[in-house]
Amino acid sequence: MSNENIFREIDEELRSDRMRAMWRRFAPFVIGGAIAIVVLVAANEGWSWYTKSQSSQASQELYAALDTAGRGDLAAAQTQLDQLAADGSGGYPVLAEFRKAALLAEQGDVQGAVAAYDALANSQSNMRLRELALLLAGNLLVDGGTLAEVEARLGTLATDDSAMRRVARELLGLAQYKAGDFAAAEASFQAVLDDPLATSSLRNRMAYYMAQMLSEGTVSATSEAEAAPAEDQAAEPVAE
DSSP: OOHHHHHHHHHHHHHHHHHHHHHHHHHHHHTHHHHHHHHHHHHHHHHHHHHHSSOOHHHHHHHHHHHHHHTTOHHHHHHHHHHHHHHOOTTHHHHHHHHHHHHHHHTTOHHHHHHHHHHHHHHOOSHHHHHHHHHHHHHHHHHHSOHHHHHHHHGGGSSTTOTTHHHHHHHHHHHHHHHTOHHHHHHHHHHHHTOTTOOHHHHHHHHHHHHHHHHHTSSOHHHHHHHHHHHHHHHSOOOO
16 A cells, blocks of 8 residues: 555544544534424424324323433333334324434434434425434434435535525535535535524534634635634624
């Protein structure tokens, strides 16, 4: 093996390590919005189905499975969710399928979880649930898949008319960074910075990514200078 190939492999490994460190640090914030959507959907739909239904059996089964998973008994929770997905009424089977996919990820079966989310995305008539399934699949693939796999799930969510564009663009940017496509990663992060609906915490994360890339020499100082004012503007208090 030539020295050039050795240095290239070392560089790729170091970049992968940095990527994993960045992702572990910011993953809770990135997927926080997606989790909030799941909670809101579960609460709203659960209450609606509960009030319209003659029986609360499905509701009780779902929350029992969630409690079981919360106690760490994932195998038992999986069994309960399988039963609910097969026999539940209303929209509870869909919620059970989402939680089953999450359990697979928690058990380390990333490919199984991605396949479950893909199946949900392909079967959902509700556009928001379909987008959520794609987002959660793409999130898992940032660290456990290829750039092409992430783009296949998030490409349609990163458009200007998508409500989930900011999270989708951040995930795409991280996947592009990991793949070594730094120009694309910079463009994705900058698109989030330029989004007028981006929160200050989200802008701060983008600025951190850009600063990290600047320190590595993978983006220009001009790009970092453009990102800084966006961060400063987001941090300014809004006049009452």
